[in-house]
Amino acid sequence: xQEIRTTHDAVRPKNPLRAWFDVRxxxxxxxxxxxxxxxxLALTVYLFLHLAILSKLLQGESGWNEFLALARSPLFLLLDxxxxxxxxFHGLNGIRVALVGMGVGARQHRRxxxxxxxxxxxxxxxxxxxxxxx
Amino acid sequence: MQAGLSKQGTKQKSVQVGxxxxxxxxxxxxxxxxxxxxxxxxxxxHFVVEGGLRDFAEVLAYVSNPAIFTIEVVFxxxxxxxxxxxLRAVIFDLGLNKxxxxxxxxxLGVIGIVTLVYGVWLAVAIQQL
Numbered sequence: 075x076q077e078i079r080t081t082h083d084a085v086r087p088k089n090p091l092r093a094w095f096d097v098r099x100x101x102x103x104x105x106x107x108x109x110x111x112x113x114x115l116a117l118t119v120y121l122f123l124h125l126a127i128l129s130k131l132l133q134g135e136s137g138w139n140e141f142l143a144l145a146r147s148p149l150f151l152l153l154d155x156x157x158x159x160x161x162x163f164h165g166l167n168g169i170r171v172a173l174v175g176m177g178v179g180a181r182q183h184r185r186x187x188x189x190x191x192x193x194x195x196x197x198x199x200x201x202x203x204x205x206x207x208x
Numbered sequence: 209m210q211a212g213l214s215k216q217g218t219k220q221k222s223v224q225v226g227x228x229x230x231x232x233x234x235x236x237x238x239x240x241x242x243x244x245x246x247x248x249x250x251x252x253x254h255f256v257v258e259g260g261l262r263d264f265a266e267v268l269a270y271v272s273n274p275a276i277f278t279i280e281v282v283f284x285x286x287x288x289x290x291x292x293x294x295l296r297a298v299i300f301d302l303g304l305n306k307x308x309x310x311x312x313x314x315x316l317g318v319i320g321i322v323t324l325v326y327g328v329w330l331a332v333a334i335q336q337l
Contacts, residue, residue: 115294115295115298121287121288122323125326131264131267131334132330132334134337146259165239165243168239169239172236172237176236208254208260
């Protein structure tokens with residue numbers, strides 16, 4: 075039987091924790107991989123916070139109004155921008171990972187990454203403007 | 209659970225490769241679905257709403273719409289699956305033995321189901337306020 079040998083892959087390193095925080099000799103793919111993981115973990119924490127905060131509705135109108143006052147504070151709005159950055163990076167980079175993994179645009183994955191990041195930056199600017207003016 | 213992308217009866221190694229491939233595909237498809245569902249969620253819940261968030265009465269009216277309720281539950285299922293599979297991938301990359309891997313699978317499965325039940329219960333409870 076032919077032995078299956080693992081290949082060296084900078085994007086999916088053997089020691090992921092060290093690789094996430096080791097900034098030496100990084101290529102674009104490994105930066106994208108690390109940031110995808112970090113934003114994914116942060117979004118998972120946010121998902122639980124979001125669901126927990128919605129339980130404020132069960133306290134009736136006063137409970138919900140307390141949350142609305144907090145959610146409209148400048149600090150909270152700033153956190154919203156960081157959240158939207160996380161969503162946009164994770165979502166747009168995820169589109170690239172899914173498409174390239176399925177064999178779509180594999181040869182042009184770097185260009186695809188930068189096009190998606192430009193779209194993400196524009197969407198982040200529009201969202202930031204929306205968050206502070208809505 | 210049988211591996212999704214490999215034939216039954218193949219050797220253990222290829223079963224694991226098949227299962228990893230199936231999970232990758234679920235993650236990719238749920239991720240693409242989430243792009244649409246989250247866009248819908250952000251626009252419908254925040255961007256078209258005066259002040260970015262609905263007041264109490266508006267939330268109750270909104271969630272009581274059966275179509276909205278259904279979309280929210282679908283969104284919840286997809287986002288929890290994606291989050292749990294993502295966490296699983298991160299934890300598995302640390303290199304686990306078989307026993308620990310099984311424990312992680314169970315714990316994440318239970319967290320996912322409890323979160324889903326809580327979310328659906330909350331959506332139903334809000335409608336009955």
